[in-house]
Amino acid sequence: MQHINWDNLRYVLMVANKGSIAAAARELEVNRTTVLRRINKFQENLNCRIFDRGDAGYVLTPEAEKMIHAAREVENTLFDMQRQIAGHELKLEGELRVTTTDSFMLSVLGPHLATFRQKHPHIVVDVLVTNSLLDLTRRDADVAIRPTSAPEASLVGRRLCDVEFGVYAVPEVLTALEPDSVLDARWIGFADSLQSTPIGSWLEATVKQQNICLRCDSFVAIRIAAEAGIGLALLPRFLGDDSAKLVRLQLPVDELTTGLWILTHPDLVRSARVNAFVQHFTEALSAP
Amino acid sequence: MQHINWDNLRYVLMVANKGSIAAAARELEVNRTTVLRRINKFQENLNCRIFDRGDAGYVLTPEAEKMIHAAREVENTLFDMQRQIAGHELKLEGELRVTTTDSFMLSVLGPHLATFRQKHPHIVVDVLVTNSLLDLTRRDADVAIRPTSAPEASLVGRRLCDVEFGVYAVPEVLTALEPDSVLDARWIGFADSLQSTPIGSWLEATVKQQNICLRCDSFVAIRIAAEAGIGLALLPRFLGDDSAKLVRLQLPVDELTTGLWILTHPDLVRSARVNAFVQHFTEALSAP
DNA sequence: TTAATATGCTGCATATTTGCAGCACTATAG
DNA sequence: CTATAGTGCTGCAAATATGCAGCATATTAA
Incomplete structure (x- = not known):
């Protein structure tokens, strides 16, 4: 009986998580071919088909679901173990x-x-x-x-x-503002991880969707966009106050302090x- | 952070089980050097000393006990998984x-x-x-x-x-027997896995320890020893009756039928x- | 005492694995 | 339609892992 290489299990699990050989290879930081070969070797040794070819990668066979469940258990055990040791x-x-x-x-x-x-x-x-x-x-x-x-x-x-946060813009944007129309102006919004923060929620509740003309997942990038005159930006004060081009609005956002x-x-x-x-x-x- | 090779865990576990690099290598059917290198690599990647040098091999450090416990869990999970798939x-x-x-x-x-x-x-x-x-x-x-x-x-x-079992011996051994002294004669006993069977228990209860002059863990070997005239032997009848040299005693051992x-x-x-x-x-x- | 057997460890040769380049196919955008 | 980007897969070269031989040390048996 051929021993299964336990390390190939890590590869199988990553392909299952990512849905393709190529994506798994990027995550594992190895060549695609390596992932492909290890998957094939593992399937061969175990005499079990784990993946089928899909349109955009690999999909799990029904019978492999339990196997992936076991692999996840193994992974959790090993992460626990590593943290214990590191701790x-x-x-x-x-x-x-x-x-x-x-x-x-x-x-x-x-x-x-x-x-x-x-x-x-x-x-x-x-x-x-x-x-x-x-x-x-x-x-x-x-x-x-x-x-x-x-x-x-x-x-x-x-x-x-x-x-602390503040709303910032370049003077040209501010000049073009109608009185009491700040919330109807063009804003720079939040993408990805910034979206699901309290400040992301605030912006979503405060500014209409059609007024968001750009989204970034980085405050540095948002500052740059604001400095370019794209729109209004909600920024940490350590970033906004530090900009020579941006002016802070007298819009109270104390509740956003995080x-x-x-x-x-x-x-x-x-x-x-x-x-x-x-x-x-x-x-x-x-x-x- | 360097990924630990999960397959090295199998080697670590075997060294922990067997107590030495050499014994683990025999069990894993690889070269000793391979085991040594994988152990060292694993310890290096995990930045944790798992084994100390002992007189006759490797002993676990106290802090590695938990780790081995986790490794055993992993092993059990993977054996379960393999049996499920094979099943x-x-x-x-x-x-x-x-x-x-x-x-x-x-x-x-x-x-x-x-x-x-x-x-x-x-x-x-x-x-x-x-x-x-x-x-x-x-x-x-x-x-x-x-x-x-x-x-x-x-x-x-x-x-x-x-x-069914029977007690056998060559005629020379039978001729030298005193009447009613079968249980005081020289017997071939059971070693290892045969010892802890019901027939092993029977022999231990029936024949004095000093009358056991040889122990074998195999009925074939016991038959050969009996044919050589070493002593009395308890054998499956399919082996004893099949021998041209052995004679079966009229000693009732029906209760040993297994x-x-x-x-x-x-x-x-x-x-x-x-x-x-x-x-x-x-x-x-x-x-x- | 010597010889044999067991252990761990090191350096070189061999075998295996991995990376690279390229191919074929599919989906998407211009 | 073409070009691009994504996918999986194959064959050759480079890198890494493994086996082998040998050394050093400790233990055991004759």
Whole structure:
């Protein structure tokens, strides 16, 4: 009996998740051919057809559903295991993965990463700047710094500071405004992960859909668009006030003030590296 | 972050089970160096020391205990999965693993394997002749043919026929016997898996320990030893009666009559191959 | 004591896996 | 319609994993 290669299971699961060899290969950061061959080898060893060819990739056979369920169990067990191990790591050295958005990278993390590096020269920080949410459960990242009104219950962390918002535009846009017609003007909206935040909800409730003329998933990009005169923009004040071209409107949006949080997985709270990082940024950014 | 190779987990688990690189390599049927390198790679990627050097191999570090527990869970999940898949295999082709002892191979399976092969030419039967018990849960084998008074509750199967026993010896040994001193004579005893059977218990209760001058884990080997004049032997009648050199004693051992069973795992009862095999041998061997 | 057997580990040769380039096919946009 | 972008798949070259031989050390048996 031929042993199945357990590592091929990881590939099978990714193809099942992503729906195609090519997409799975991108996620796994290997060549497409590798994924194809491993899938075929796995099916051959197991003597079981897991995938059928679909229009745009691979679809699971009905009989493989249970198998994928088992594979997911295995994956969860192994992620748990890895977090447990990482959570007990007491050395102030090695890799630490931190995720945040481009805007907070620009404004918040940049200066303090240098001081952290000076204090802990043997910790290698991988900063993952992305405007989509990385999954701390799956070890996509060890620490997340992001704004949220209510952190996920499964994570632990602390509030670093408040992020205040303001509505901004270039003077040309403001001049063209009719009195009391701010909400009928052209606005820059939110895409993807920004859409499902409280500020995204606010904008959706406040501005008519046809008045949204552009959507971005990044505050930096929104600022650039606003500076180009595309429309009104709701921005964190640290970004808007910092622009030489933008003027802030006297539109009260205090209720949108949001906490900036530093979060990690409960399994990682005892990790020396994670602790060092959280402590450093808490001290650097906390309100007095 | 470096992905851990899930297949290395299989190696880690085997080293944990066997206690040394060398023993694990034998079990996994790979070179020792391969095991060593995979262990080291796994520890390096996980940044966690799993094993310490012991006097005679590798011992688990205390912090790795939880990890091994998780690995065992993974293993069980994957064995379950494989059995589920194999259990739904409807083709009368491919590999089938059958385990039995050398004595039943000689006397029972041999002739009927040929007729099975004629009937099902696309099923490849791997016969695992061993006097130790293979684990059907772990897929060491798909079907077991062995004598037992009570099959394991977790397995399913049927009773093929009765195996009657008799006490045998060569005439020279019988001539040297004092009257009514059979139980004080020299006997050939049972080793390993035969020891913990009802016949093993009977012999232990019936013959004094100092009168056991040899132990074997195989009835074929016991017959050979008896034919060499070493002592008295308790043998299945199909083996003893078939010997030109051995004489059967008029010692009543009817209560030792044991069922010969064909067993499989519940997950495999719907497999076409398993069913074909079980049916064939049931018909061939069942009492009328 | 010596010899044999077991263990882990290192360096070189061989085998296997992976990446790359390209092909065929399908769907979409201009 | 053509061009582009996406998909899966095949064959060759490069990279990686594995096996083999041998060394060092420890244990056991004669």
